Amino acid sequence: MKKHNFYAGPSILPEFTKEKTAEAVMNFAGTGLSVMEVSHRSKEFVAVMDEAQALVKDLLKVPDGYSVLFLQGGASHQFLMAPYNFMNEKAAYLNTGVWSKKAIKEAKFFGEVVEVASSADANFNYIPKNFDVPKDVDYLHITTNNTIYGTQLSTEPKVDVPLIGDMSSDIFSRPIDVAKYDLIYAGAQKNLGPSGATLIIVKNDSLNKMERPIPTILKYQTHIDSGSMFNTPATLPVFASLQTLRWLKENGGIEAMEKVNIEKANILYDELDRNKLFTSTVPNKEDRSKMNVTFVMTPEYAELEKEFMEFATTKGMIGIKGHRSVGGFRASIYNAMPIASIKALVSAMQEFEKTK
């Protein structure tokens, strides 16, 4: 049976990424050695790192004056590094759910956190807008897509302070204006590659303005100075990420990807709005995520949840159980998710509806 991989992360990757990675695990760049057993300082691996950084700059149109890094530790590690490097005394955070809250928790270690707005009042099912950001904060931190609640910022808030974005779950899914940000970070394990690599895009001029001493490995400048090789990078995850970047480039880049992502999301949201059994958990259409589509049984059919889960499983759906804090279902439809899988899910929903 064909499997449809809706995992929220680590999550579906292009066939191209899988095939090239499997190949390089056995024989990397014609060396006869595995990509796992080659020095990160070998010319073959240095070429991987260089091309990956260059492709990120190309695909996201990163302006001059920014550095691209591949570090370890995921977004959770960036929750620490961002304030360590950017927060003197006070920073602003937009609270759009669990991941924002984790970022806020770490930031509080370094000073005062102003929570400029929160959608906690409705279990984070919308994106707060029209909030004020104090002028004296060091930055505003946003989580651009919220995997658990299926919400996504449709655009950056207009602010006069530096902007930091956790884009773990929607980077490369749509064009972004990098110039608006001092720092962008993203764990690889949604739209890029396997977990273990973390993409950083940082504005060089924004660094080294802190009085706080920063441990060597937690300084962005350390990693910029060493071309992302201060310590041994996660070579295999970086190699796999490069394959996805090549695939993105080959398939028309970010603009083409966004077009398909809109089409994919519409197919699923249209069905949720039509099918009497299911309801999107995000009422404001503009706040609905194009990466994670969260939905529940419509209240009068609430008792069918378990039955639909079982039915969907027999149809090859994997990873569609919603996060426990929202319940119901979640279909994560990242870049690599084919339209065919989304149509298969919609078919399953329609078939199930007919039996009721």
Added chain:
Amino acid sequence: MKKHNFYAGPSILPEFTKEKTAEAVMNFAGTGLSVMEVSHRSKEFVAVMDEAQALVKDLLKVPDGYSVLFLQGGASHQFLMAPYNFMNEKAAYLNTGVWSKKAIKEAKFFGEVVEVASSADANFNYIPKNFDVPKDVDYLHITTNNTIYGTQLSTEPKVDVPLIGDMSSDIFSRPIDVAKYDLIYAGAQKNLGPSGATLIIVKNDSLNKMERPIPTILKYQTHIDSGSMFNTPATLPVFASLQTLRWLKENGGIEAMEKVNIEKANILYDELDRNKLFTSTVPNKEDRSKMNVTFVMTPEYAELEKEFMEFATTKGMIGIKGHRSVGGFRASIYNAMPIASIKALVSAMQEFEKTK
């Protein structure tokens, strides 16, 4: 031509590890999905993490009361985490070279570092012994094997303070008495797997005695409480590491491995002591590393260095250039290095000698 992989790290891995990893990159545990695109919370990946932790405990005979973790960031990240979690005001470090010095640099961020001994006076070509450790330090930190200089501690120093060991380059190469340590850490990329995974073995009772607040992600306790899944682990590197652990178990475990490692190292050191062209950089035989064999041209043949490098390359030797701070050559002969490759290197040295 058969390649002989003498890279210092990332470095040679068992064929078993490569084959099983390549297979799982395409189809993991019969899921039809790649190990790269499966949730770390899926039952299939949780089984990987559980088995890896259990095999580490089994192979190293880890006593009760210790936790085994797979984190990210490599040893360099542990240079920070160790003092963050264990150093109140003062800690002792044995300085056996570059990696010790990096660990010392980070520790100084937290308080006073007592360098109990150093072999800097002879470019770290020996292991200092008979040093005193102040009784009031929080721990003594040692680097058990020094890749750059080809030295290795033959045994733990006898101390009355807690011991912390960076075993990145010799873990699983010989039995260790874990009970002597409060903390052992090791980047995976020598004897375990690809870079991106970091093995931690920590004594539970030794933690949480600090007054210093510790950021969530830098606390060992955070990762113990969440079974090494506080943040998404580097799933692919952990999977590959598990394959190496299975291979170790299948091949008789650590004791069998040590026997072979001694045999392998002896073949190479015997040749260095015999061949008039080459000289080991480590005069004290007991300090010679069984993982990294460093050597230079004997002074009267110094001008032959480049020629031998070229000659060895034509014989399939890869990664034998010595680190710039020692010069000459380095043959890293980790667990997965077959005796045949060491014999091939010895043959090349003998063949080269005959032409001179």
